[in-house]
Amino acid sequence: MSIEVRRRKELVIAAIEEIGVQGSLDVTVSKIAKRAGVSSALAFHYFGDKDRLFLSAMRFVLTVYATEVRKSLATADGHHARLRALIHASFTPSNFCNTAIAAWLNFYVLAQRSDEAKRLLWVYQRRLHSNLVHDLKPLTGTNAQAIAERIGGLIDGLYLRFALNPAGLNGESATALVLDALDHEIEAVT
Amino acid sequence: MSIEVRRRKELVIAAIEEIGVQGSLDVTVSKIAKRAGVSSALAFHYFGDKDRLFLSAMRFVLTVYATEVRKSLATADGHHARLRALIHASFTPSNFCNTAIAAWLNFYVLAQRSDEAKRLLWVYQRRLHSNLVHDLKPLTGTNAQAIAERIGGLIDGLYLRFALNPAGLNGESATALVLDALDHEIEAVT
DNA sequence: TTCCTGATTGACCAGTTAATCAATCACTGA
DNA sequence: TCAGTGATTGATTAACTGGTCAATCAGGAA
Numbered sequence: 002m003s004i005e006v007r008r009r010k011e012l013v014i015a016a017i018e019e020i021g022v023q024g025s026l027d028v029t030v031s032k033i034a035k036r037a038g039v040s041s042a043l044a045f046h047y048f049g050d051k052d053r054l055f056l057s058a059m060r061f062v063l064t065v066y067a068t069e070v071r072k073s074l075a076t077a078d079g080h081h082a083r084l085r086a087l088i089h090a091s092f093t094p095s096n097f098c099n100t101a102i103a104a105w106l107n108f109y110v111l112a113q114r115s116d117e118a119k120r121l122l123w124v125y126q127r128r129l130h131s132n133l134v135h136d137l138k139p140l141t142g143t144n145a146q147a148i149a150e151r152i153g154g155l156i157d158g159l160y161l162r163f164a165l166n167p168a169g170l171n172g173e174s175a176t177a178l179v180l181d182a183l184d185h186e187i188e189a190v191t
Numbered sequence: 192m193s194i195e196v197r198r199r200k201e202l203v204i205a206a207i208e209e210i211g212v213q214g215s216l217d218v219t220v221s222k223i224a225k226r227a228g229v230s231s232a233l234a235f236h237y238f239g240d241k242d243r244l245f246l247s248a249m250r251f252v253l254t255v256y257a258t259e260v261r262k263s264l265a266t267a268d269g270h271h272a273r274l275r276a277l278i279h280a281s282f283t284p285s286n287f288c289n290t291a292i293a294a295w296l297n298f299y300v301l302a303q304r305s306d307e308a309k310r311l312l313w314v315y316q317r318r319l320h321s322n323l324v325h326d327l328k329p330l331t332g333t334n335a336q337a338i339a340e341r342i343g344g345l346i347d348g349l350y351l352r353f354a355l356n357p358a359g360l361n362g363e364s365a366t367a368l369v370l371d372a373l374d375h376e377i378e379a380v381t
Numbered sequence: 382t383t384c385c386t387g388a389t390t391g392a393c394c395a396g397t398t399a400a401t402c403a404a405t406c407a408c409t410g411a
Numbered sequence: 412t413c414a415g416t417g418a419t420t421g422a423t424t425a426a427c428t429g430g431t432c433a434a435t436c437a438g439g440a441a
Contacts (some may be wrong), residue, residue, distance in 0.1 A: 003420070005417085005418085023214050023304070024300065024303025024304045025216070025300060025304060026215070026217075026300075027217055029398060029399085030399065030400090031398080031399095032384085032397080038417075039418095040419065040420050040421075041399085041420090042401085042402090042419070042420055042421080043396095043402090043418075043419055043420075045399085046417095046419075047203075047400080047419075049200075050399080050400075051399070051400090055400090062371060075311065076244055081414090085296065100393065103303060106300060106303075107300060109351065109354060109355060110214065110215060110216075110295060110296060112213060112355055113214025113215065113296075113354070114213070114214045115291060117418090119355065119356075122355055123355065123356065126352070126355070130418085141302055145369065145370065150368060151345060151368060151371070151372050153348075154345050154348035154349050154351075154352060154368070155341060155344050155345045155348055156348065157347075157348035157351050158344035158345055158347035158348030158349075158351065159344050159345075160341075161299065161348065161350075162316070162344060162347065163349055164303070165299060165301060165302055165309065165313065165316070166309075166313065178337065178340060178344070180364065181337065181341070182201060182341050183351060184203050184379070185376050185378075185379035186372075186375050187380060188375075188379050189374070189375035189377070189378050191249075193385085194387090194388070196387085198388085201416075218426085219428060219429085219431085220428080220429065221429090222427080227389095229389075229390090229430085230389065230390050230391075231390095231428095231430090232389070232390060232391080232430085232431085233388075233389060233390075233434090235429085235431080236387095236388080236389075236432060240429080241429070242432090382441105383436095383441085384439105384440085385413105385436095385438105385439090385440085385441105386437105386439090387441105388435100388436080388437080388438105389434100389435080389436075390433105390434085390435080390436095391433100391434090391436100392431105392432090392433095392434105393427100393430105393431085393432085393433105394429105394430090394431080395428105395429100395430095395431105396427105396428090396429090396430105397426105397427085397428080397429100398424105398425100398426090398427085398428105399412085399416105399424105399425095399426090399427105400423105400424090400425095400426105401422105401423080401424080401425105402420105402421105402422090402423085402424105402427105403420105403421100403422095403423105404417075404419100404420085404421090404422105405416090405418100405419080405420080405421100406413095406417105406418080406424105407416100407418075407419095408415100408416090408417090408418100408421095408425105409414105409415090409416085409417105410414095410415090410416105410439100411412100411413090411414090411415105
């Protein structure tokens with residue numbers, strides 16, 4: 002891995018950690034750079050400005066999630082199993098942990114003033130939605146859209162609740178909660 | 192209404208608007224005060240510091256919501272009707288609008304570093320939960336807790352999605368979505 | 382009128398921060 | 412060996428912000 006790629010990754014991870022620890026986007030480039038063990042000037046050298054560093058951090062988090070989803074789907078067979086895999090992947094420790102979710106929450110705030118941030122979150126939501134619909138349709142027909150809307154919304158809501166109170170929820174209980182909701186939705190239309 | 196009460200309210204509303212417009216807690220006291228038509232020194236005179244102004248703004252938003260819930264419940268008769276009233280109140284225009292939700296999202300961020308902010312949001316979540324359980328129990332028995340968890344999570348998730356894309360959702364469609372989820376949950380246990 | 386109290390502000394300060402830049406440093410290919 | 416290139420930084424700056432404070436203003440009571 003070239004030095005540039007390594008430094009960029011170190012800075013991006015440091016940014017996520019700093020946002021998570023501070024619980025805010027109001028972190029200084031100096032703090033991020035110090036956490037990564039370099040000077041703030043290097044961060045500007047690689048990313049140009051603070052916002053582009055943040056956007057790279059967002060892409061990183063969403064990429065980790067996308068990888069988790071792909072991995073989980075690869076071993077699932079059948080529509081029902083794929084739906085369960087999708088939900089399970091959403092609450093994997095690599096995503097569903099303090100720092101990642103604290104950062105994720107702040108990215109929603111970033112999206113209020115950055116179109117690129119908005120676009121990235123929008124892509125994430127659309128992909129989750131279309132993944133859900135793809136496997137719901139054979140099971141629930143025309144209800145698939147609405148059910149996907151509800152399951153997707155519930156997942157995001159649980160992320161939010163975890164952000165407020167990390168002790169009150171863990172990956173397994175969250176997964177179980179959403180799986181139950183899924184079962185009830187499917188039951189209701191069959 | 193005394194001058195003090197009026198000024199405090201004007202400043203609190205200005206703070207919510209400024210947070211909403213800016214899409215961030217990173218707003219200056221001067222901007223807030225200017226929006227309220229007074230000097231920044233007056234904001235410090237009444238609230239002491241910036242954080243206490245923010246906390247007052249949070250209490251204001253949550254109070255508006257609580258009032259909406261009380262009003263809606265007053266005209267509801269029977270458990271099912273009360274549940275529908277509760278859900279309906281969550282998507283009333285006074286809450287479910289751009290500025291209120293943008294501010295509400297930022298309050299979740301504030302809660303990451305302020306225990307008092309965390310406590311306020313916690314109270315809101317508990318109250319919604321216990322309201323839901325109260326009327327779910329007669330209909331669903333021991334399933335009431337889990338169902339309330341899911342309905343509450345879904346409501347928060349829809350708030351979040353509205354924060355990202357206000358055009359993609361309105362109060363009526365959100366209400367309908369949650370009501371359907373409620374029906375399906377109740378169906379599944381009866 | 383005179384006094385008092387709370388409302389209100391302009392001016393000010395001390396501290397912070399994003400961004401810049403000239404200057405080194407480390408390494409590589411010729 | 413040496414020129415060239417990207418990595419890296421310390422120092423600096425211009426702008427901004429939370430918070431303070433002395434001073435003024437307005438209105439009511441005595």
